[in-house]
Amino acid sequence: MSGGCCGCVAALKPRYKRLVDNIFPANPQDGLVKNNMEKLTFYALSSRPEKLDRIGQYLEQKLTADINRHRFEFVFIAMEALDQLLVSCHAHSLNLFVESYLKMVQKLLECQEPDLQITATNSFVKFSNIEEDAPSYHRRYDFFVSKFSSMCHSGEQFGKEMKQKIRGAGLRGIQGVVRKTISDELQVNIWEQVHMDKIVPSLLFNMQDTKSTGADIESPKDEDDPAHLAEVVFRDLVCRASYGNIRCVLVPILVHLDNHRAWVPTDFAVRVFKIVMYSVQSQYGYLVIQLLLSHLDKHVKDDPQIKTSILTVLFEAVLISAGGSIGPSVLEVFNNLLRHLRISVDNKGKNQAQYSAEVKFQDAIVNTIGEFANNLPDYQKIEIMMFVMGKFPQFADEEIGGHMDQQLQINLLKTLLKATTKYKTVIMSNAFPPEFLHPLLRMSLMEDAGMRITVQDILHTLIDRHGNTKKLKRIELCGNIAVLELSVEKCSRQDILFMKKSGMQFYWHILENLQLESNRVDNLEALYCTMGLLAVEMGGDDIIVDLFRLALDIQGLATGTTLPLTHRCALHAMVAAYLNLISQLVTCQQAFEYVQSVIELRKFRAQHLLPDFAYNRTNRPQSLSELEKSELYPKTDQVKEEWLFEQSLLTTHLASTGLDVSRLGTPFTQKPYSGDNMDPTMSASDIGSINIEMESVDGSPSMARRRYSGVEEITVESLKKMLSEENTEDKEESERRRREVVNTFRTAPFEEIVAKSEAKSNHFHNKLNEILDFVSNTCVKETPVDGMSSEPGDTPFGMQFPDLFVY
Template sequence: MTGCCVCCSALRPRYKVLVDNIFPEDPQDGLVRINMEKLTFYALSSPEKLDRIGQYLEKRLNREVKGHRIEFVFIAMDALDQLLVSCHAQSLNLFVESFLKMVQKLLECDEPELQISATASFVKFANIEEDTPSYHRRYDFFVSKFSSMSHSGLAKEETRQKIRRAGLHGLQGLVRKTVSDDLQVNIWDPVHMDKIVPSLLFNMDDPSFLATDAESPRDEEHPSYIAEIVFRDLICRASYSSIKSVVGPVLIHLDNHSLWVPNQFAVKCFKIIMYSVQAQYGYIVITSLLEHLDHHVKSDPNIKGGIVGVLFQAVLISAGGSIGTSVLEVFNILLRHLRISVDNKSQNTEMRNKEIEFEDEVINTIGQFANNLPDYQKIEIMMFVMGKFPQFTSDEDVGGAMDSQLQMNLLKTLLKVATKYKTVTFSNTFPPEFLHPLLRMSLLDDPQMRVTVQNILQTLIDRHNNTVKLKHVVLPADVSQLDLTTEKASRQDILFMKKSGMQFYWHIYENMQMSSNKVDNFEALFCTMSLLAIELGDAEILLELLRLALDIQKMVVTSAGLPITHKCAIHGLIAAYINILAYLSSISSLAEYVQQVIETRKKEAKCLLPDFAYNRNNRPNSYRSSDLVKENCLFDQNKIAECLSSSGHDASRLSSSFIQKPYNAEMGGVSRSISDIQSINIEIESVDGSPSTYRKQYDEEITVESLKKMLAESSGANKDSEDKRRLEILETFRTAPFEEIVARSEAKSNHFHNKLNEILDNVEDPSERLLTEEDDETGSQATIPVFQMQFPDLFVY
């Protein structure tokens, strides 16, 4: 009988004998190392037998599992691991199939030790780089199983933590194994990501782990720590086409578990994403957040505020300019949510406060977006925001059709973007398309909105951080105590003020007359005026500002509609402002005269000084009953002109006051002036505007030869004459009296009207143009009206 057994044993395949020999009689002794080396050598010498070795090990392992001989199961898995590490033959794929079946078999067991052992083997397998890819291998079961293990809810905490750690390591191995090979299963498929990402977030959201001090050492074996590492690894491996597959499940998880309020965990998740994702893909994350915000348009303001708060943090991290190709679309989405919030504002006080917090979050986020843009785009963004105001066509319609809260929010948005902009030249900062609407917004009825507009102007004008020093109307004995930072204005900025300065002056003048002004309005106007003088302190500009100050003083003296409080405030403002202008001009005689008027006011009219006029503790009975001001308490135009002339300045223009229309106090219950400084139309480039040069009339015939001759001639021959003519025109408008310029302008206007009347006279009224049959029969030659003339086809567009 024994001989038969020996004979049968000799007939068994060698690989089976080698496999059986690695198992000891006593499982406590562990794997038989010598026999394991023989098995490994055999597998390396005969790689075609590797798949059969795997199949036989699988059969042996199934038998041990059914017999609940756990120690032999561990020995079998140890042998499998060693064979995987040692063998790299092409036939390894067939062995892997048996290996994965054995891992799956152990993962399906209820014993935690077997699940942990199987996961460890899978992780070792995941770290092996295979020579040939497998096109048919699937990992669906492992995705589901490892995700399930990551959510383990076993009662015993130690075992629960081990299972969760094993599940997370399994997911990490799965990602590493599949993400680098496009020919294998697509791990980025939503079916897989919807299981993997929530499993990671579930473990990361551990209050006890989140509460740990950031500087204290962390437990690297804690599931939260492992989940965070795996999450970072997943994001790092995401490409352009797969990043949304990760961000989408994150957003859904935050929604399902109400993690937007509070949003600390959401902020943590997106910080990890923004720091881990490739820089060029950061804008995709931001776009996904914006789209998700659109889905919550009707949600609670706290939820929307939480999303915007996360968006704000994401923008802080994103690289400069990395907010996608459609910059304006990003701002359009945020502004749309701002408008929706205001349009649907709640009447409940508590809910409205939440909405205001959300609106502030949106404004801050817009500002942070703008901070990532180059300066030229920031101006475009401000113009884009300005375009959200109603397209008013007259001064009376400024902002009239829009909700006041929305207007204020848009102005706050402009201010936030302006704080991120660094002014270099005023011509770039204030293009006409932006400057004119902004100045018109300074005439809004709401005084707080006017203050905000002035703050925007101050932020854009101030290049030396002088705004803080000029926030209040003060009259120091020595202006140098204000420690103002000054710098000589560039020629480009001076030309800008000569071109657009009248816009500033007119709107400042108008603002001074607003009957709804408060102390904050006057202080804001004083700051804006002072910054204009400091940043553009050219002698000619200072002269214009002096002229503006004197005109405002004249307006206060002659106006009967302003209350005494406003008159005192304006007089105090003018005193402080002319004091600064005298300091900037460095004209000692002017400074002495200003101090003389100030001393006179201290003795005879203290209410005209800032210390009294801007004291917020004043009451109506604190002011005197009469608003008459003595001449010696006012700044005299003639004396200021003498001071300027004695120092070599041309003071002739100081006597020319701004043209004003009657002050209108009937618009909407709020006073508004309609002055028109720009009624003078100066065309420097126009030859017709020159007093000594006239447009030539070319009667000669224009032929092809003459055109060739003109093209062949050098333009340098006429350059000197053109430059001379241009300088002559410029000099004319600089030195000519104001009345002469007005007369010339009126003459041009009359010439235009005369031509227009002449054209209209030549055009018959259709009602008077009825031809009778008799006229046709007699062949009468009736005059053909201009609008019935038949032009050749070449003349018709």
């Protein structure tokens, strides 16, 4: 078909060359000569494999010449022929042919004409779909990766349509290279940093470009839209990544986001990582999270906005990967996040905007930790809670840390609350291991009223197994508790054991809590809720008696305290509501009737001692002066005997239902760690209660006295000693104490000894904090504003010290 001169020369050519020559038409517009192409294909298929290689070489020569002479029509025809040969020839015979084929593709890609580049890419994509079974040892794709990546960015000067085509071609080319190399061990390792540093940014660059090419939002599924295509390729890439090379993909992503400042706003980063999380093989999800965490470390000193964004991304990633989010180093993850929290808290304060950004960041951390905790198995959740607890700045530092630490504490408490809401309590003793319960209860006595509520909230979520919290949130008198629709389950033996061991601590802390003057209505309600939940969740026979005792103690507290009038009324009202609740829970008709009768009495005479009044927020006086002027509260703070709940009557009523009421006679005045009636001098709160006994004439009713008689001698003695010798450690004293301890272990019930020894194992520091706390409490007591105090609280200061030395 060639021209006259060539015709005669053609006869001298080998057959394959003639066949190749024949596929080109005389006039390039006519396109590939189909008949002759079939002949060529048939020849290539039927003859020996090396013929195909020769055909390839010859075609390559022709193509090169055509390119040089800018006869692009012929180039397209040659490519078409190549494609057909590739597709139709057997895979095993392709090896050498592919070499010349790839050279041709490269040659086209080296041209400046976009059409040639696109044709080459399309052909390459077809090639990449062919599975070769013969290994190719020395094929290199470096140039292709480089060129395709370059194409992903180029085309700006050719107008929108061409730009889309070129970029699309680049993306498909990348996909082809990835597909071609990834499955073949012998191929160049596409996961090498050199390649990934080109591929990943190219994909992201196009994905990010959605907005700029945003004119065609109406067709987001458009196959040719580079943004869409890039996403597909990106998914494909990520889902092929194995453990060893997931990092290679992720690091360039992070670098790209940094370089393009794409963290803020978060949308794009979140989108990218959502794709990553959904595409990545789920067992490697935690690697993504680890990398994000370490990336957060890199940005420690950066704008909190960026950090918040990274955390948001992290949060979304954790949401998606759920169970697999943490990986092997659980504590590391939490430690890291908590460290950032700490840094952020320390950072704040440059200006308002900065501050609010940091606060946002802190919230994001808290949420993320919560989400992490959510994905842990339950036993680890408790571990994490304890871990978070361990991060609380020690109380001793409070003076120095000041506001900063408070901020941190608030955040940590929020974190803790987040973590606990995800925890499903089954057995109390698992939810409250002593190492967790003790510090938590200690924190319940913190100065900040808001934080105390959070602690109570934590307790609520942990104690409540049946969703009763909401029903007990309000302090009110229910004639019939069926209205509340509490769901009560019979309390298990383990829980009763737990309460026997740790109940005392709950009670004591509740009592201490109620004495704080900074309490607001919310605090009291939260405490009431805790008490209510204890009754509902663990109201076994023995325990419920303890709770009656607790109520009576609160009453005793309310009568013999220097708290402001409103507080006292609130306490009385709370006792009424609580007794009303538990007497119904225990289904003791007489006790319930008795409680009702006292309430009725109050309704007529002492409205201010009932919840409807005391917890009515509308009649809270805002200030002390207002309180004095207020008509609502009685002028005298006299509380008549008949308005109070009488212990002896309750005892009789409860005894009639067969409960063991012996414990009802003894108030809980011990500090929890002593846990033992035999050794009252060891207890700070004991000392406080003795003071009440001695100084307040019309103080608490007889119940305190009973216990008192047994130990009075010792107390007075020790009091004297403390007053006279103050700080010195007294040998005699310790000797005597030792005797007592021995005695205790001989006579006390086993459970108490266990509780005691467990408590003792606590760190000395706990002790110190306890005492400091108590001191601050008595400080509050000491300075009553209305001057009604009849109770000197000064002695406890002197008496604290022996406690110090006991441990």
